[in-house]
Amino acid sequence: MKTIKQIIAASTVALTSALSVLPAHATLGSCSEAIVLGTTISETGPFSTLADRWRKMTEVFAEEFNKGGGVLVKSCNKKLPIKFVIYDDQSVPATAVALFEKMATVDKVDFFVGPDWSSLGGPVPPVAEKHKIPMVMANVATPSVYDRGLKYIWGTPFPVVPNWSARYFEMIGKVSPKPQTIFFITHDNPVMKGITATWSKKAEEQGLKVLGNETFSPELKDFTALIAKVRAAKADIIYLSSYDNASVPLVQQMRQLKVRAMDVHHTMLTGALHRQVGKDIEGMTGELSWYPGVKGDYSDLVETVMKRADVSMFDYIWTLGRLTSYLTMIQAIEKAGVVDREKVKEALFKATVKSPAGDVTFDERGFPNTGAFTVQMNGGKVNVVWPPEVATGKLVWPSPTWK
Amino acid sequence: MEVLLQVLIGGVLLGGLYALVAFGLSLIYGVVRILNFAHGTLLAVSGVLASLAYASWQLHPLLIAVLLAPLLFVCAYGYYQVLLRPLSKRNHFESTVGTVLVTVGTLMILSDLTAKAAGATQRNIPLRLEALEFGEIVISTTQLLILLGIALLTVVMHLILTCTWFGRAVRAVTQDPVGAQICGVQSTRMKALTFAFGSATVAVAAVLYVLSFPVDPYMGFGLTVKAFTIIVVGGVGNLPGALLAGIFLGVAEGLTGLYWKPEWAPALSVVLMLLILVAFPKGVGVKA
Numbered sequence: 001m002k003t004i005k006q007i008i009a010a011s012t013v014a015l016t017s018a019l020s021v022l023p024a025h026a027t028l029g030s031c032s033e034a035i036v037l038g039t040t041i042s043e044t045g046p047f048s049t050l051a052d053r054w055r056k057m058t059e060v061f062a063e064e065f066n067k068g069g070g071v072l073v074k075s076c077n078k079k080l081p082i083k084f085v086i087y088d089d090q091s092v093p094a095t096a097v098a099l100f101e102k103m104a105t106v107d108k109v110d111f112f113v114g115p116d117w118s119s120l121g122g123p124v125p126p127v128a129e130k131h132k133i134p135m136v137m138a139n140v141a142t143p144s145v146y147d148r149g150l151k152y153i154w155g156t157p158f159p160v161v162p163n164w165s166a167r168y169f170e171m172i173g174k175v176s177p178k179p180q181t182i183f184f185i186t187h188d189n190p191v192m193k194g195i196t197a198t199w200s201k202k203a204e205e206q207g208l209k210v211l212g213n214e215t216f217s218p219e220l221k222d223f224t225a226l227i228a229k230v231r232a233a234k235a236d237i238i239y240l241s242s243y244d245n246a247s248v249p250l251v252q253q254m255r256q257l258k259v260r261a262m263d264v265h266h267t268m269l270t271g272a273l274h275r276q277v278g279k280d281i282e283g284m285t286g287e288l289s290w291y292p293g294v295k296g297d298y299s300d301l302v303e304t305v306m307k308r309a310d311v312s313m314f315d316y317i318w319t320l321g322r323l324t325s326y327l328t329m330i331q332a333i334e335k336a337g338v339v340d341r342e343k344v345k346e347a348l349f350k351a352t353v354k355s356p357a358g359d360v361t362f363d364e365r366g367f368p369n370t371g372a373f374t375v376q377m378n379g380g381k382v383n384v385v386w387p388p389e390v391a392t393g394k395l396v397w398p399s400p401t402w403k
Numbered sequence: 404m405e406v407l408l409q410v411l412i413g414g415v416l417l418g419g420l421y422a423l424v425a426f427g428l429s430l431i432y433g434v435v436r437i438l439n440f441a442h443g444t445l446l447a448v449s450g451v452l453a454s455l456a457y458a459s460w461q462l463h464p465l466l467i468a469v470l471l472a473p474l475l476f477v478c479a480y481g482y483y484q485v486l487l488r489p490l491s492k493r494n495h496f497e498s499t500v501g502t503v504l505v506t507v508g509t510l511m512i513l514s515d516l517t518a519k520a521a522g523a524t525q526r527n528i529p530l531r532l533e534a535l536e537f538g539e540i541v542i543s544t545t546q547l548l549i550l551l552g553i554a555l556l557t558v559v560m561h562l563i564l565t566c567t568w569f570g571r572a573v574r575a576v577t578q579d580p581v582g583a584q585i586c587g588v589q590s591t592r593m594k595a596l597t598f599a600f601g602s603a604t605v606a607v608a609a610v611l612y613v614l615s616f617p618v619d620p621y622m623g624f625g626l627t628v629k630a631f632t633i634i635v636v637g638g639v640g641n642l643p644g645a646l647l648a649g650i651f652l653g654v655a656e657g658l659t660g661l662y663w664k665p666e667w668a669p670a671l672s673v674v675l676m677l678l679i680l681v682a683f684p685k686g687v688g689v690k691a
Contacts, residue, residue: 046523048523049522049523214664215664215665216666217665217667217668217669217670219622219625219669220660220669221417221616221622224413224414224417225658225659225660225661225665226660226665228409228410231409231541245524249616249617252529252617256534256541256543256546258541272524276524276525276617278529
């Protein structure tokens with residue numbers, strides 16, 4: 001009896017051990033197994049408010065995409081389904097690095113998609129480079145991340161820093177009365193500083209006089225001094241380059257202290273900001289990468305996925321960047337015609353891929369050319385106001401709430 | 404000139420709020436001799452609770468403060484008796500290290516639990532009253548009322564400490580615990596009551612704070628550091644001193660933002676505390 005028990009126990013241990021070392025996918029180049037994409041999502045930690053519904057969204061994406069059979073792989077002369085391996089990176093760079101290393105060596109995924117945020121986009125790519133696994137990062141918008149000569153890295157942030165406010169500045173060049181001056185207020189963060197550096201230069205090139213540029217720490221709660229400077233400057237446009245959460249007290253105090261301008265522009269006009277400051281957000285302009293209703297490649301798929309996963313574009317403004325990273329990898333595999341890392345890498349090099357917001361073209365660094373629409377909060381709703389051909393609402397200029 | 408006046412007004416308000424946070428901490432340290440690292444977090448958590456109560460049931464902020472204060476009093480009393488009092492029976496080293504570990508652990512647990520339950524985003528009570536305008540100077544009526552609340556609370560606390568038996572006992576234990584014990588003051592009970600009273604003042608401070616500034620579960624430690632600075636400048640157990648020190652810190656932060664850079668303002672309290680401790684190792688305030 002004892003011997004039988006020992007045999008059963010030994011068999012169980014052996015079976016468990018064998019299963020635990022089995023990769024999540026079959027062999028690369030296989031025509032019978034699913035293509036496995038490995039990713040991390042910031043489900044917990046400081047960035048979780050931006051991404052906590054993305055696990056479900058990613059699973060729904062795989063389901064919906066596989067309904068059509070999956071990715072067409074020419075060398076197999078058939079479509080292969082996709083499958084995701086997903087981990088929570090906890091918004092921590094070191095955790096993300098460890099998890100991508102695990103996906104490369106233990107899960108043995110075929111390709112990487114994600115992660116998000118420039119703070120993770122800095123340390124994670126060397127893992128992909130070391131294992132020679134093509135990686136299409138999602139919301140990593142800082143150009144310097146792509147300037148390191150890495151060969152296996154691409155990114156699909158919407159928008160990228162050099163294009164962030166392109167449509168907004170195009171718009172203010174055409175409105176009447178025309179603004180003459182601008183004041184920049186910048187959250188002390190590399191991405192936001194990059195946006196200010198780019199757009200303060202372009203503002204000057206456009207003939208706008210830059211009256212000031214003040215940087216604030218995310219810990220700052222009392223903005224009286226900063227707002228006093230802004231009020232004294234009497235700028236036509238106040239440009240807030242900030243993450244939504246950090247700017248909550250600033251927006252509230254600007255209202256309390258009756259700041260006046262033709263327009264207050266926020267680089268992250270989000271549902272989270274709206275929920276926190278309420279009607280103080282009324283009349284402000286901002287950027288939005290895409291919204292359901294704008295027709296483009298894969299827009300029906302993306303709309304269905306977002307609806308099923310209960311993800312609103314205004315609440316989760318980085319969703320398009322995330323989904324486009326999946327779409328980009330899928331298109332690259334189709335273009336390569338084989339589940340082969342080197343071939344997919346070649347397919348991604350300087351590629352142009354389709355997205356619901358239009359074509360995305362990568363430069364030789366893997367950096368894309370993505371942009372965003374200009375939106376305005378009117379009557380508690382967010383409307384796309386520029387460019388006019390895709391507008392869902394009329395621009396109110398100058399903003400009546402900041403008079 | 405208008406800009407400077409505007410900044411000074413903002414600085415006084417902010418400093419008053421800092422002083423309110425420091426009152427409780429100062430009392431607790433004066434009597435119980437515990438540096439409660441979770442004090443600022445208690446304010447942050449109370450602020451989140453106040454904001455939720457306002458958003459869910461539209462309760463008047465004053466009523467929220469009246470409900471929160473006894474709740475914190477009871478919780479803090481129990482917390483002291485269960486977790487901190489046993490440490491006082493250990494030797495000095497173990498007691499000191501133990502209280503630091505317990506209060507820092509509390510800080511982390513409170514922050515994470517609140518973030519899990521209510522989210523990590525900022526919350527406040529968006530009470531908007533029409534602002535007063537004097538030329539280029541704008542004074543928020545809400546802020547004026549908060550300032551009035553701070554002044555009233557300072558007077559009430561001062562009266563409690565000077566005119567009641569509890570206050571006299573608190574001051575007696577602060578000045579000479581052994582002498583107080585000989586005179587019939589049960590110092591162990593007084594310590595628990597003072598810890599609870601100091602924590603209950605945080606409820607009122609939290610409601611006043613969220614009327615003006617947003618709070619989030621993780622902002623508490625920064626406030627505790629500011630409160631330490633105020634105690635160092637204003638003196639342990641010295642409420643008028645704490646109020647003046649708080650206003651000094653608030654105005655200094657405002658002027659830093661005006662004449663230098665706003666991003667340096669939050670770090671100012673640490674720099675000031677270090678400078679003061681180097682120049683005056685025993686603090687500059689007078690003990691009550």
